Amino acid sequence: DQQVKQNSPSLSVQEGRISILNCDYTNSMFDYFLWYKKYPAEGPTFLISISSIKDKNEDGRFTVFLNKSAKHLSLHIVPSQPGDSAVYFCAASAANNAGNMLTFGGGTRLMVKP
Amino acid sequence: NAGVTQTPKFRILKIGQSMTLQCTQDMNHNYMYWYRQDPGMGLKLIYYSVGAGITDKGEVPNGYNVSRSTTEDFPLRLELAAPSQTSVYFCASSYSTTQGQPQHFGDGTRLSIL
Numbered sequence: 001d002q003q004v005k006q007n008s009p010s011l012s013v014q015e016g017r018i019s020i021l022n023c024d025y026t027n028s029m030f031d032y033f034l035w036y037k038k039y040p041a042e043g044p045t046f047l048i049s050i051s052s053i054k055d056k057n058e059d060g061r062f063t064v065f066l067n068k069s070a071k072h073l074s075l076h077i078v079p080s081q082p083g084d085s086a087v088y089f090c091a092a093s094a095a096n097n098a099g100n101m102l103t104f105g106g107g108t109r110l111m112v113k114p
Numbered sequence: 115n116a117g118v119t120q121t122p123k124f125r126i127l128k129i130g131q132s133m134t135l136q137c138t139q140d141m142n143h144n145y146m147y148w149y150r151q152d153p154g155m156g157l158k159l160i161y162y163s164v165g166a167g168i169t170d171k172g173e174v175p176n177g178y179n180v181s182r183s184t185t186e187d188f189p190l191r192l193e194l195a196a197p198s199q200t201s202v203y204f205c206a207s208s209y210s211t212t213q214g215q216p217q218h219f220g221d222g223t224r225l226s227i228l
Contacts (some may be wrong), residue, residue, distance in 0.1 A: 043204055043219030099164055100145055100215055104156035
């Protein structure tokens, strides 16, 4: 049973517009969430994170929103650029997690068209 | 900085062969991880280590073994390769203790079992 789900396998957006990537989770013990970006033939790279004590975290063009009651988070990219085209993974971590282990969603492929 | 280095980048194995995927990091991170990513899927944790001499199973450990004799190295061993182990393997590392500490990934090893 997938504890972290990204229900949209792909998303296409015009350059300059907003990209919204969504992630849902089922485990109520998750209290820290991260977004990773992955280009082909490379490993994932950390993008932005949010703790469950917050509902928003912003870093430049990237903002993550967390809705704990809905067990939902989203990543907003504004404005979108062609270089943002990649696969985006949502990941979650539970408290008292001895190994700082992450549970990943299946990823969303974002394509930003010039 | 090299970060996390994985070798080899590509490998084709025959069923029943064995091999070791190498992973080394130069960031003095205590925590290290092995993931596999199947096509269209997210990353699944195989094994992890919280320090030299300490390893533990992740979500999908069957068919794999690990060792951690030094802080820098965390090799993954496949003893009897099976077609189901065809995947892309990622090694990652992170600092210890802080929950949600981002993991730093290598560029992966693409393994095909024929």
